[in-house]
Amino acid sequence: MTMSDQTGRPGADTDRSEDPMTNTTPPAGPTPPADAAPPAGPPERATSAGVTTAGVTTAEARTTRAGLARDRLHWFGSRYALVGVWILMAIIYGIVTPHNFLRISTAQAIFGSQSPLLFLSISALCTFVVGEFDLSFAGVMGLAATIIPVLSGLHHMNVALACLIALVSCIACGVVNAFFIVKLGVSSLIVTLGTASLYLGLAELLSNQNTVSVTNPHFAQIALQDFLGLPLSFWYGIVLCAAFAYVIKWTPIGRHIVFVGANREVARLAGINVNRIRVGSYISASIVAALAGIMLVATVGGFDPTASPSYLLPALAAVFLGTAVVMPGQFNPIGTLFGIYFLETGIIGLQLLGYSGWVQDAFYGAGLVAAVTVAHLVRNRTRVA
Amino acid sequence: MPDPARLTVRGLTKTFGSAQVLTDVELSVLPGEVHGLAGQNGSGKSTLIKIITGLYTPDPGALFEVDGRPIRLPVRWPEVHAAGVSVVHQDLGLLDQLTVSENICVGGFPTRLGRINRTRRDELAARTLDRLGVSLSPARVVGTLTAAQRAEVAIARAMRDLTPGSGLIILDESTRALSGADLEHIHQLLRRIAADGSSALMVSHSLSELMAVTDRMTVLRDGRVAGGGMPTSGLSEQELARRMLGSSVEAVTPRAVAGPQRQGAEGQEGPADPGRPAVTVTGLNGPHLADVSFSVARGEILGLTGLPGSGYEDIAYLVSGAQRAVAGELRTGSAKVNLARGSVAACLRAGVVLVPERRDRDGLAFELSMRDNISLPELGKRGRPWFVARRWQQEDAEAAAATLGIRPRAPHILVKQLSGGNQQKVLLAKWLNTGPALLVLHEPTQAVDIGARTDILHALQRAANTGTSILLVSSEPEDLVATCDRILVYGREVGLRQADAATPEQLIEEIYATSEATAGSLT
Numbered sequence: 080m081t082m083s084d085q086t087g088r089p090g091a092d093t094d095r096s097e098d099p100m101t102n103t104t105p106p107a108g109p110t111p112p113a114d115a116a117p118p119a120g121p122p123e124r125a126t127s128a129g130v131t132t133a134g135v136t137t138a139e140a141r142t143t144r145a146g147l148a149r150d151r152l153h154w155f156g157s158r159y160a161l162v163g164v165w166i167l168m169a170i171i172y173g174i175v176t177p178h179n180f181l182r183i184s185t186a187q188a189i190f191g192s193q194s195p196l197l198f199l200s201i202s203a204l205c206t207f208v209v210g211e212f213d214l215s216f217a218g219v220m221g222l223a224a225t226i227i228p229v230l231s232g233l234h235h236m237n238v239a240l241a242c243l244i245a246l247v248s249c250i251a252c253g254v255v256n257a258f259f260i261v262k263l264g265v266s267s268l269i270v271t272l273g274t275a276s277l278y279l280g281l282a283e284l285l286s287n288q289n290t291v292s293v294t295n296p297h298f299a300q301i302a303l304q305d306f307l308g309l310p311l312s313f314w315y316g317i318v319l320c321a322a323f324a325y326v327i328k329w330t331p332i333g334r335h336i337v338f339v340g341a342n343r344e345v346a347r348l349a350g351i352n353v354n355r356i357r358v359g360s361y362i363s364a365s366i367v368a369a370l371a372g373i374m375l376v377a378t379v380g381g382f383d384p385t386a387s388p389s390y391l392l393p394a395l396a397a398v399f400l401g402t403a404v405v406m407p408g409q410f411n412p413i414g415t416l417f418g419i420y421f422l423e424t425g426i427i428g429l430q431l432l433g434y435s436g437w438v439q440d441a442f443y444g445a446g447l448v449a450a451v452t453v454a455h456l457v458r459n460r461t462r463v464a
Numbered sequence: 465m466p467d468p469a470r471l472t473v474r475g476l477t478k479t480f481g482s483a484q485v486l487t488d489v490e491l492s493v494l495p496g497e498v499h500g501l502a503g504q505n506g507s508g509k510s511t512l513i514k515i516i517t518g519l520y521t522p523d524p525g526a527l528f529e530v531d532g533r534p535i536r537l538p539v540r541w542p543e544v545h546a547a548g549v550s551v552v553h554q555d556l557g558l559l560d561q562l563t564v565s566e567n568i569c570v571g572g573f574p575t576r577l578g579r580i581n582r583t584r585r586d587e588l589a590a591r592t593l594d595r596l597g598v599s600l601s602p603a604r605v606v607g608t609l610t611a612a613q614r615a616e617v618a619i620a621r622a623m624r625d626l627t628p629g630s631g632l633i634i635l636d637e638s639t640r641a642l643s644g645a646d647l648e649h650i651h652q653l654l655r656r657i658a659a660d661g662s663s664a665l666m667v668s669h670s671l672s673e674l675m676a677v678t679d680r681m682t683v684l685r686d687g688r689v690a691g692g693g694m695p696t697s698g699l700s701e702q703e704l705a706r707r708m709l710g711s712s713v714e715a716v717t718p719r720a721v722a723g724p725q726r727q728g729a730e731g732q733e734g735p736a737d738p739g740r741p742a743v744t745v746t747g748l749n750g751p752h753l754a755d756v757s758f759s760v761a762r763g764e765i766l767g768l769t770g771l772p773g774s775g776y777e778d779i780a781y782l783v784s785g786a787q788r789a790v791a792g793e794l795r796t797g798s799a800k801v802n803l804a805r806g807s808v809a810a811c812l813r814a815g816v817v818l819v820p821e822r823r824d825r826d827g828l829a830f831e832l833s834m835r836d837n838i839s840l841p842e843l844g845k846r847g848r849p850w851f852v853a854r855r856w857q858q859e860d861a862e863a864a865a866a867t868l869g870i871r872p873r874a875p876h877i878l879v880k881q882l883s884g885g886n887q888q889k890v891l892l893a894k895w896l897n898t899g900p901a902l903l904v905l906h907e908p909t910q911a912v913d914i915g916a917r918t919d920i921l922h923a924l925q926r927a928a929n930t931g932t933s934i935l936l937v938s939s940e941p942e943d944l945v946a947t948c949d950r951i952l953v954y955g956r957e958v959g960l961r962q963a964d965a966a967t968p969e970q971l972i973e974e975i976y977a978t979s980e981a982t983a984g985s986l987t
Contacts, residue, residue, distance in 0.1 A: 331843040331852055338840055341829035348786055348818060348826055349841050350809040408831065 198371030221387025223372025253365025292381025468532030767948030815901030885916025
């Protein structure tokens with residue numbers, strides 16, 4: 080987990096670390112001058128008598144073609160190894176239960192049912208990419224998923240208005256999280272653990288601890304309307320992931336977010352308003368969690384507030400599994416998308432084999448541990464490279 | 465001497481990866497002496513202590529003896545501790561809510577049937593304190609003690625299991641929280657311990673303290689012994705400073721080209737080119753320094769140095785907004801920044817950028833690529849809110865790699881995969897790329913190899929030649945003399961003084977002179 084704790088101001092720390100792991104490379108004597116092709120450097124580098132140019136070692140310069148190919152392979156392997164595992168898993172299921180698994184309906188079940196979870200994982204990602212930590216997103220989603228049926232079902236409010244109210248309430252939840260964590264500096268783990276339970280309690284209060292349902296039949300259409308063989312909610316999830324990936328990769332704010340996540344102090348010293356980004360991450364996380372709640376209610380038609388904690392672990396599992404794909408060692412939306420359907424493939428396959436009930440919990444739990452382990456190992460391998 | 469040395473270390477070398485941190489170090493502490501271990505930050509003192517206490521494994525081939533008995537390497541602390549070596553922690557390692565007696569006896573509580581025997585525990589504590597000539601009630605809570613008493617408790621813990629007249633205690637910068645009479649008090653305690661026949665190894669970077677309390681001294685510089693077991697009585701503080709700071713051990717970079725305004729004197733505002741004027745700092749007050757004013761002319765490299773601990777390093781962070789000043793103002797031709805706000809963004813807008821000392825913590829995101837790190841400060845300026853192109857980032861990184869000699873020349877490589885020198889070049893490239901008005905650097909050549917050092921210093925000279933003002937805050941006399949047009953030396957009492965040094969040795973003298981002035985003004 081990247082809960083970086085870099086709050087110390089640089090100048091305040093006058094006792095410099097002598098930890099050699101962080102400041103290595105003592106004078107290693109003059110290195111041989113750049114062989115083969117000296118870089119088009121400025122003239123004085125060549126003229127300074129006796130003193131060599133860059134710290135070039137001959138080995139570095141002699142990167143062979145075979146070495147390049149091996150690097151390529153390693154590069155590809157470290158990014159897409161889990162995709163291979165996924166395909167392998169599908170093939171095994173296909174061999175074991177060809178009549179059940181190799182059907183369009185199975186694919187539809189895998190890809191069509193998971194969009195609330197996908198939204199929820201993206202919500203988790205919002206805070207994780209900036210190095211924050213949030214356990215309350217499932218509670219926020221539960222609150223949204225309760226407010227909508229309570230208002231529209233019990234109080235006969237317009238569904239759209241109910242959704243809006245749910246969204247605003249969830250934003251308020253995000254603001255509460257951000258206030259305690261960013262403004263007051265309380266540990267994010269503790270705050271969100273607490274608010275997760277708080278939001279769950281509020282949802283139970285609103286629903287009187289009953290399952291509540293939406294009566295408006297058109298509401299389900301926004302999620303379940305068929306498009307290219309899959310429900311609209313699936314495509315919403317794809318669009319959300321793509322948009323998230325675009326923002327992170329191709330916009331200044333996205334690059335700033337990545338730096339805040341990678342090293343908060345470096346980001347601060349580059350003039351980035353770190354706290355604004357942290358607050359933004361909690362608020363956007365709650366907005367996406369609210370959308371997850373809307374998707375959930377639209378798909379299922381109602382919600383049992385006590386069920387919301389059960390969404391926490393699958394979302395975390397998917398997010399961590401995602402760190403082993405595409406961008407090894409980093410939280411990323413495409414990896415998360417992959418993680419969701421990887422886990423769901425495993426579960427559906429096991430269910431088709433006749434295991435049910437306990438399988439889901441066991442697979443998500445084991446998946447989380449496996450995901451974190453794989454991500455950890457992948458990260459170590461890139462470090463050695 | 466008939467007795468064998470209490471602690472002998474010989475031929476000790478320690479390599480981390482490709483970096484040799486200690487080279488053939490020799491240390492010998494005699495019975496009944498206070499031995500000083502001196503050196504600058506990064507000289508290898510801490511590594512040596514960590515090897516003695518078993519935290520690090522030395523390279524094979526070293527000799528390690530306690531009281532003439534060889535100790536197998538790597539050191540297993542229980543074995544050495546049983547032989548009579550103990551450590552006083554840097555932060556003393558006391559628990560405030562516990563009593564003096566509990567703090568002294570922790571790790572060696574007298575027990576009976578598995579339970580702590582409180583009577584014997586208090587007796588042991590009282591006996592230890594008594595032996596040291598410290599009058600302190602074992603029942604007192606440590607949180608209520610003065611700084612000097614706390615140090616006494618920590619020393620008593622280290623002395624607890626030593627047979628009187630034997631043993632060695634290691635004080636790893638343990639006295640840095642003390643000053644004045646308190647420090648004097650602890651020094652007397654150490655002298656008493658040594659007079660009884662026990663030994664002390666005292667690690668410190670405070671010259672005056674080492675001079676005051678030690679019998680002999682070993683000085684480390686760049687991981688090598690720059691003076692082994694020198695009797696303190698035959699040493700002057702100046703001599704010690706010279707050995708710690710070193711003088712021309714490395715080839716000095718010749719000045720390539722003088723800055724266009726080498727004569728640009730203080731107060732003289734940068735003329736010409738209104739886009740890149742001089743930078744003036746006035747009335748800068750920080751938590752550890754008072755009333756600093758200076759100006760950097762256009763294209764000038766201004767050096768700033770001082771004794772370790774005088775607070776001169778803070779100036780780099782205060783001027784760039786990284787740390788909030790108490791008061792102070794920075795002016796460039798076009799902008800005025802109130803440094804008391806401590807706003808990095810405001811300083812960046814004024815064109816003041818910082819290359820911090822700790823590249824791992826403050827300078828670069830190690831898990832991200834070289835390209836991403838270099839382009840970070842420019843993303844907002846050169847990208848549009850909805851889109852940042854990759855091409856210019858790639859080109860900038862490639863250009864930086866070529867001009868600074870970053871190896872390998874692969875913009876996508878992660879910073880953590882680069883060597884220290886190359887990392888430092890990436891950090892420099894990141895900020896040079898912004899075309900700053902004032903480039904502030906803190907120890908830019910620390911822990912880089914000699915080739916990278918040369919590249920970095922040349923890059924500074926090139927930047928100055930194109931009109932960038934540079935403030936080089938450094939403790940490396942060679943770097944300063946080789947590259948700077950002007951060098952200011954900061955002393956806590958004397959403030960900023962312009963140094964008139966043509967050689968690193970002269971500069972060391974001048975740095976040292978600031979502490980003499982301090983001592984003079986105190987007495």
